[in-house]
Amino acid sequence: MTENSLIIKLKISPNACKNEIIKSDTEIKVKITAQPIENKANKALIEFLSKTLKIAKSNIEIVKGETSKEKTLLFKNISSDKMVEIKSLLT
Numbered sequence: 001m002t003e004n005s006l007i008i009k010l011k012i013s014p015n016a017c018k019n020e021i022i023k024s025d026t027e028i029k030v031k032i033t034a035q036p037i038e039n040k041a042n043k044a045l046i047e048f049l050s051k052t053l054k055i056a057k058s059n060i061e062i063v064k065g066e067t068s069k070e071k072t073l074l075f076k077n078i079s080s081d082k083m084v085e086i087k088s089l090l091t
Helices: 040-053 082-091
Strands: 006-013 020-023 028-031 060-064 070-075
Touching: 006 082, 020 082, 028 040, 040 060, 040 070, 040 082
Parallel strands: 006 028
Antiparallel strands: 006 070, 020 028, 060 070
């Protein structure tokens, strides 16, 4: 991990009514409307976070949990300002 990257753990909930981020004391849950088949939910998760956080999709990578609801995401090549924004939204 470099100084321009950030690792975040979250839980994904596919087949939701709408895309949204829900924070609780114990976890971050991201609801995604896509179904968990043929990698659709993973692609939708990256697209949703990319639009929400205004960062390139290529800078978001699922490093753990491809087929699990519990994901570990790597945000790379991001500025320190953007890192603060991501942390405030997703931690």
